[in-house]
Amino acid sequence: MVAPVKQPEAHIPVLRDEVLSSLSPQDTDTILDGTFGAGGYSRAILENSKAVVYAIDRDPSAIITGRKMEKEFDGRLHVLEGCFSDMEQLLATQGVSTVDGVVLDIGVSSMQIDQAERGFSFMNDGPLDMRMSSSGTSAADVVNNYDEDQLTEIFRNLGEEKHAGLIARAIVKDRVETPFETTKQLAELVERLLRPFTKASKKKGKKKTNPATKIFQALRIYVNDELCELERGLEAAKKILAPGGRLAIVSFHSLEDRMVKTFLLKESGNTPRGSRHLPDPSASTTSTDKPAFKLLKKGTIKPSEAELERNARARSSRLRVAVRTEEPASSTPKAVEVSI
Ligand SMILES: C[S@@+](CC[C@H](N)C(=O)[O-])C[C@H]1O[C@@H](n2cnc3c(N)ncnc32)[C@H](O)[C@@H]1O
Structure with a gap:
């Protein structure tokens, strides 16, 4: 079916x-x-x-x-x-x-969020795109080509992500084998890396948000030059x-x-x-x-x-x-x- x-x-x-x-x-x-x-x-x-x-x-x-x-x-x-x-x-x-x-x-x-093919969402798998105008540098271009320091800066400054360095390092390592092409690939990596921290904050009774939220926000703001x-x-x-x-x-x-x-x-x-x-x-x-x-x-x-x-x-x-x-x-x- x-x-x-x-x-x-x-x-x-x-x-x-x-x-x-x-x-x-x-x-x-x-x-x-x-x-x-x-x-x-x-x-x-x-x-x-x-x-x-x-x-x-x-x-x-x-x-x-x-x-x-x-x-x-x-x-x-x-x-x-x-x-x-x-x-x-x-x-x-x-x-x-x-x-x-x-x-x-x-x-x-x-x-934009609900159409998986626009690549804004970690909930629906789609190409890692995030371009509102559908032209220019995509999120995949950034994730696959920027160096560790640049990625760390984007995740820290635009996502206010505490573990920016950890995530940037893992991306740079993993993409040698398999470039990041989909939202699911990136969301799963972030989820895996942040799982130990997510468990700790769950214990403290903090509200549960998807661990990839801040990384996706940072990439979206960067790709669309929103600030x-x-x-x-x-x-x-x-x-x-x-x-x-x-x-x-x-x-x-x-x-x-x-x-x-x-x-x-x-x-x-x-x-x-x-x-x-x-x-x-x-x-x-x-x-x-x-x-x-x-x-x-x-x-x-x-x-x-x-x-x-x-x-x-x-x-x-x-x-x-x-x-x-x-x-x-x-x-x-x-x-x-x-x-x-
Ligand atoms: C939150 S939605 C707006 C919804 C709208 N107020 C409504 O009630 O339907 C934001 C829209 O702004 C557009 N947008 C975001 N940044 C923009 C920019 N810098 N220039 C032009 N359009 C932009 C997006 O493509 C999106 O369609």
Whole structure:
């Protein structure tokens, strides 16, 4: 009997209502959805206002979904293929230079995770790929060609994996015999190496997560240059948002959320004072220090219990929201460089 083909789960938009109320789209607004995915946020905006939406995605299959959806909204949805870090240039091709809202939902969609052939998942065996745009360097290229130090750095910095060195060493040794081609091969190696540590943490009563989670996260972030994309995306959003425009960012892990937090604190003049003996940087009145954003809410907005019951994938999501001030982008302080 032929095994049934596993259909990708539909993507349930995370923090949808919270994103919508944060953006608060007006009928005359132009909104940029920088991570279209299955179009959950774009649809929410289009169905709840007469705003025009420009939606970007780097994944060709998301663009196919978007083309179909464009027809439903009578010229109010425009789907653009590319990276959100290039939002200024992509919007310029449409004759748009400013927008009233920017939303980014950082990470992978359910369709990307659930389609084994995309290679994002350690649960479904597939080629070790992980490229959102289906082009460029794949996870297999990295795992089979990078040296031990490079792999250790990727696993440690982007996966926050304590045993990064151990895993990198084993990969470099094993790949001489058999190159890594599938997600299962890599997941099994990591599981075998981390088994003794997993048992120890189980005894301490820690929550069980798949041991390969952090290694897969690190490779995915590296392959898609996600932190650099986010850093450039935040800067670009600052440039294209009109005064009063809203910025809403949903992230799923601490590396991204830390970047968003650092950017927004700095850009809103809320940089923590390093020492009480030093002058407060946010108290400066020079024109170069005027804030580009005002925080709509200090801290993050998290999913409700009801949402978590409906959608377990919303578990680690958090939303940060800010409003663009009148200050021109060029005279505002630059975001902190985050090295990976
Ligand atoms: C979490 S999903 C977005 C889901 C969407 N909010 C919805 O409700 O359907 C993230 C999407 O962003 C895309 N993406 C991630 N990083 C991107 C980038 N730097 N530029 C453009 N698209 C990106 C991915 O391909 C994926 O389709």
